[in-house]
Amino acid sequence: MPDKTTKTDSKKKNSAGKQNEFDIEKALARLEEINSELTKSGTSLKDSMALYKEGVELAEKCKENLEGVEKEIQILSADE
Numbered sequence: 001m002p003d004k005t006t007k008t009d010s011k012k013k014n015s016a017g018k019q020n021e022f023d024i025e026k027a028l029a030r031l032e033e034i035n036s037e038l039t040k041s042g043t044s045l046k047d048s049m050a051l052y053k054e055g056v057e058l059a060e061k062c063k064e065n066l067e068g069v070e071k072e073i074q075i076l077s078a079d080e
Contacts, residue, residue, distance in 0.1 A: 022061060022065050024062055024065050024066070027058050027061060027062050027065075028062065030054075030058060031055055031058055031059065031062075034051045034052075034055040034058075035055070037051050038051055038052065038055075
């Protein structure tokens with residue numbers, strides 16, 4: 001049977017893949033929000049702990065992402 005994949009299907013697959021990509025700008029913005037929430041005096045201990053955990057996880061993802069970018073730059077620089 002012929003493949004019934006269309007250009008629209010391919011675009012949907014590409015869009016879905018891009019949605020799974022890590023967006024460091026959004027992560028950094030969220031870290032700023034978390035920081036703001038943690039500095040408020042009315043934040044409960046339970047909420048503070050959840051925010052702290054989220055912040056640590058986001059910071060680790062940012063670090064990994066930046067390390068990957070750094071490696072790519074090193075590879076590109078070595079090719080010159």
